[in-house]
Amino acid sequence: MENILKKWVTTLLLLVGFCSQQAQAQAVKPLKGTWINLPYQDVRNKYMNPAHVDYRTPEFWKTKIGEYAEMGLSYVVIMAVADQQKSFYPSKFMPPAYPEGQQSPVEAIMEAADQHGMHVFMSCGWAINQDDNIRDPMIKKIQLQIMKETADLFSRHKSFFGWYLPVEDSMEPILPDQAIEAANSLAESARNLTPKAKIMISPYGICHADIDNPMFAAQIKKLKVDIIAYQDEIGCVREPLPMPRMKANFKKLGQIHQDTDIQFWSNVESFTWEREDNSRESALIPTAFPRYLSQIVGATMAGAEQVISFSVYGILDKATTDMPIGQPIESAQAYLDFMEWKAGKGRWPLLEQTFKGDVAHTAVGAKVKYLTKPATAYGKGNLSDSRLGQEDDRQPTWVGFEDGKMEVVIDLKKTTTVNSLAARFLHYRPKDIALPSVVSFYASMDGKTYRRVKAVAMTASKNDRHDCWIDIAAVNGIQINARYIKVLADQDTGCLILCDEVLVNPKW
Template identity: 65%
Template structure:
């Protein structure tokens, strides 16, 4: 894609605000908590390198009982089994398949269900793989094997209080609309599931929303033909179906929310927590944790679209307690993903403010203020960008971003009069493939006369190294502070010769807790 940038150099400009400070207003928006994860039992290919690491016995009952306990503490409620068999071997006691786990040992599926019973969690039981991850669900042989798996697992687990429903794996594409064959395949298995377990839910998680014909009436017609109870749409952000996918995801999920109204089918979101260690969408590239700011934006997008529940592929092996699954020293930042998630859940640090900007809960009180710029080459169209209350999205073409093309940013805001200053913040874009990086440091200063500035704080934004494919937004925030002044200066720089893109500077941000 062509990149549209406003090219400017390092400069110092003065903003005269109409208000005493940049006022920020909170408009409450509910954010759906992350409620579930897929669980992966078999190692299938390199994608599972860190989800099923060689140093961990991922079939051991003790492992799963510990892991499910951790997920309960993280606030998860739904556990989705990706597969209960693979390559003709079963992860549960089967009468027609040999065991994929050691003889005399409790099966991993039994351990998961037992732990879910203990912690009051809900399990979606898989009906696959009949053979492997490439099952052809239109093949009569595959269908017959799926049915046998369902019959056996229903007999074994249907009376467990945690058995909530069925997950039908080997998802079909929704591009441009879900095919009649896919609808028939899902409905056939749904009928069997309802016959075996009438009170259990049936969930599918199709892909292809990125390029689906959501505005075509036929798309909604196909959805209404499904007899399933839940559709957890893959958001495909991790799969990078297009460069910088988040703006389209927001729009598409809003459309899906509308389509589901009156269907009787629950609209869930399956947000992807991963990115790729090497090539994207390759079975020879491992799944690794995405930067948490990207993931947080996905959570907000699903919530604002009206998803009833938000689950994820995957917390397991991606946003995990690194001490229990990840090899020490692996350069994939699993520990940071877990720390960031935990801090966000506990409303620590910058996360509540960043979340509020994603939700649209902040409105800049300086909209329409007069601006005086020392650099006369800047056009009027860009003069208001940093104080207009308009936030950019995860795309370099978004015109709300102001481009500091040489890796150095220096901005001065005139608050018009001496004012109390309780916090300062600035929001930035990160997209390495587009030559845009977060600043390595952001320095915040306050002055009474516009000549002598006292530094209030230097903020280091810890950018994830897992940035080969992804675009995300992060924020530098001073935290609560006590100062008084008329002028605020923000200086951002980086070691590399990349662009800095900033969309907004916030003074005295009131974003709740």
């Protein structure tokens, strides 16, 4: 009996360990869709709809849809098919917003999506412009006219997947009844016209929503839509350091949706701001890819069924495209980083794993000797406890070093075969916290004589006026024996360096 009990306990422990490993190994959802912007609205679209490109031509849209298919995207969400009472499709009650005699942008998008096997969410806006009052009966009447016309024209396309209802409203503190009524009314009309089409909305306000209030979930359950793609609001910077709250709130959303028939999707914001945040006089530009990756991982861990984005269009742009849009250089770099991550190359797989949770490695519990003294305000962390921080310098996991220099030694206690090394850092320019310019790794058997293993250059995106992100310096395939590992990080601007962990042979 005692042996049976021991076997049962052993089996249980193995199962618990297996389940824990499975949670850590949860596959990150690939980015599967983008909003596309047909009209130029204001300065926010400076790079999305730039003056040097005629984004009304069919050639432009067929090129871009083909590029998004190459990136692995499946969903295209049309933000609006009309603006200022001019249409981007052949309308019977509005004049065209494109040259007469030319194929319309929406027709070109649908044809290209058909060709590439993509799914299009059609818009029924804007009745007037981006400031449509969804409570105005005249606005609703025009939205229904647009819906009827676009259904008649495009619902037979194999790429026609559903409707994006441009009835975005705030969920702060809970979604108001008027927003629910507006969405449900349009959804009913859409189902009458296209019974098999999926209906999606993308509300905002999660940052300050009262998600723990039972009324919040009750309002969600009143919606008669198929998909809610919540704006994660990281790009909008609803608070100075929004990532930890977003991830916590998205987990709550995932739990709420388990009790509904509505699919939980994430609308991951890819952008930051060229000047002031949340201003129509400030252009949308690419965020640093590590921030974007952390958002994608956060949505995955919260249980989002699909991850789509406002926006790939005009933010990540193919480096070799014949029709470039987006911020020069930075949009191409964002594309290259995305494609490298998608291919599982470079530092991205390890950085992705660290966003899922704490990472086991050989140096956990090792003694850390500080050759540069940590800053008083950032001296409570431990660089070898496997506890990883989030995008918030106030968390005690971060160890800070002043004057742009960090030098530490990790004592592994015995001679160890080292295959890989890494160190994680925080970047947050508003508080003069910056990534190191160079991180050098050294190895020693006796703690006295060191030889350099490798130096890793780190480059921070110049688009860092508002954003906080985490990046990693990593070295793989080194095959050395050592007891002591020295990490020397230098930063040429004299800002603070914040590090939360030195990883030796990290496991992922």
